[in-house]
Structure formats: structure tokens, C-alpha cells
Amino acid sequence: MKKIILVTGATSGFGKAIATSFCKAGWNCIITGRREDILVQLAGDLQVTYGVDVIPLVFDVRDRHAVNTAISQLPEEWQAIDVLVNNAGLALGRDSFEVANLDDWDTMIDTNLKGLLYVSKAVLPYLVERKKGHIINIGSTAAKEVYKDGNTYCATKHAVDAISKAMRIDLLQHKIKVTAIHPGAAETEFSIVRFKGDEEKARQVYEGYQALQAQDIADIALYVANLPEHVCINDLVVTCLAQANSMYVQK
Structure with missing residues (x-):
């Protein structure tokens, strides 16, 4: 029987790479995202390419009702x-605290923090009932250090770090693994979103060094998900060779 993975934010970046890698490895996949056309196309491509079953669930993780409805209505066999991969997340703006945009803050808190909580709570009954499962939370090196103009983004990722630790403690009794993967600079759509479509500014973030790629994180997620049942990697900080942490990059 094929294993099943659910990946949030699967339309691009880490999420798309993770879904693709697990499908390539023979897993059936539930992919979620807001962009229906891209999500449905991806589901079809993965099924045809890898001969697995893929269900696309179109919802915004910020919408608690939509999350609960979609996940509670999964067919029994799904x-x-x-494995649940809480990948959906974003950074918006990089502004000093006193001039930062409150709407940006709300979006980051609602997506990175509350969205992760909503999806986890919706999926957990299925894991608890089976007394097995694995939650992989995608954090950031911003969970480990606060950097200038990172303020609320760093706060949300610090929260992801704390929630991951809390999950690991509370879900121990249910034999559920929890892993936090904290990537450093990675060349995906992330910076384009952060700079609100300014591709030139986004490109400059990665000039002068070789950043992580989405596939690097997908490979790591697949590795930790395939460890023996008695082995759990709790916390991983991953950077490219040129990066030491959130603040220090050799260009």
C-alpha cells in the first residue's frame, strides 16, 4: 500500500519540489494551495509522470473553515x-519596525503561524487514531536569529520553532514524529513575494553566491520521512555553504 503525504503551499518553491520528490518515490500525495489552475495542473502532471494518485485541495491556510472543511471531507482511503508537510508560508516586505505595513504583518502571522496551526489540528485526528505519523514544519534560519528589518517575519518563524518543540512533546504519547526544517537563503519565488513582485530586487538577494535550491529541501524532507520508525530528527538548520546563519553570507 502506498504511503500518503499532504503538502501545503504546493504550487511553487519548496512545496512543489517536495510533492514532486515524494511522488517520484512512489507516494500518493495531497497537495494544497490557493492557485487552482496551477494546483490542478500539477496534480495531473504528477499522476501521469509518476503513476501515483494525487488529490488537489484548493484553499487558503488562513481560512480556518476552509481548512477544516477540505480535510474533514477527505475520502476514507485518503x-x-x-506525513504532513506544513510548508505554506511567506515573507512580506523588509521594513524597519516603525514603518512596516500592518497588513503585511497580519498576512505573515495568519499564514506562517495560524495557517500551520489550522492545518495541523485538522490533520492530527487521523494521525492520533493510527498512533503513527510525521509532521514536518518548514521554518527558517529566521527562527534562530532576528535580523534587521526582519521583525514580524522572524517572530512568526520563531513561533514555528516553538510550536514544533511543543508538538514533539505533546504528541510523544501518540507516537507521532515532529521535525522542523529551517532553510537559509533559497532561490525560489520567496524573495519575489517578499519584495512584492520586484524581480530585480529579488534577484540581488542571491547575487555572488550559490543559494539553496528547492530541490535541496525536498531531498532533506524525503530523507527524514524515510528514517526507521524509532528515529526522529527533531530540528535541522540548513544553509548553503556561503551562509553561516540569517545574517552572515560570503559573496
Whole structure:
């Protein structure tokens, strides 16, 4: 019987790479995202390319009702979720605290923090019932250090770090693994979103060094998900060779 993974934010970046890598490895996949056309196309491509089953669920993780409705209505055969990857997240703006945009703050808190909580709570009954499963939370090196103009983004990722630790403690009794993967600079759509479509400014972030790629994080997620049942990697900080942490990059 094929294993099942659920990946949030699967339309691009880490999420798309993770879904693709697991499908390539023979897993059936539930992919979620807001962009229906891209999500449905991806589901079809993955099924044809890898001969697995893929369900696209179109919702915004910020919408608690939509999250609960979509996940609670999964067909019974799809409820046996083995791995949940909480990937949906974003950074908006990079502004000093006193001039930062409150709407940006709300979006980051609602997506990076509350969205992760909503999806986890919706999926957990299936894992608890089976007394097995694995939650992989995608954090950031911003969870480990606060950097200038990172303020609320760093705060949300610090929260992801704390929630991951809390999950690991509270879900121990249910034999559920929890892993936090904290990537450093990665060349995806992330910076384009952060700079609100300014591709030139986004490109400059990665000039002068080789950043992580989405596939690097997908490979790591697949590795930790395939460890023996008694082994759990709790916390991973991953950077490219040129980066030491959130603040220090050799260009």
C-alpha cells in the first residue's frame, strides 16, 4: 500500500519540489494551495509522470473553515496520512519596525503561524487514531536569529520553532514524529513575494553566491520521512555553504 503525504503551499518553491520528490518515490500525495489552475495542473502532471494518485485541495491556510472543511471531507482511503508537510508560508516586505505595513504583518502571522496551526489540528485526528505519523514544519534560519528589518517575519518563524518543540512533546504519547526544517537563503519565488513582485530586487538577494535550491529541501524532507520508525530528527538548520546563519553570507 502506498504511503500518503499532504503538502501545503504546493504550487511553487519548496512545496512543489517536495510533492514532486515524494511522488517520484512512489507516494500518493495531497497537495494544497490557493492557485487552482496551477494546483490542478500539477496534480495531473504528477499522476501521469509518476503513476501515483494525487488529490488537489484548493484553499487558503488562513481560512480556518476552509481548512477544516477540505480535510474533514477527505475520502476514507485518503485519511491514512503518513506525513504532513506544513510548508505554506511567506515573507512580506523588509521594513524597519516603525514603518512596516500592518497588513503585511497580519498576512505573515495568519499564514506562517495560524495557517500551520489550522492545518495541523485538522490533520492530527487521523494521525492520533493510527498512533503513527510525521509532521514536518518548514521554518527558517529566521527562527534562530532576528535580523534587521526582519521583525514580524522572524517572530512568526520563531513561533514555528516553538510550536514544533511543543508538538514533539505533546504528541510523544501518540507516537507521532515532529521535525522542523529551517532553510537559509533559497532561490525560489520567496524573495519575489517578499519584495512584492520586484524581480530585480529579488534577484540581488542571491547575487555572488550559490543559494539553496528547492530541490535541496525536498531531498532533506524525503530523507527524514524515510528514517526507521524509532528515529526522529527533531530540528535541522540548513544553509548553503556561503551562509553561516540569517545574517552572515560570503559573496
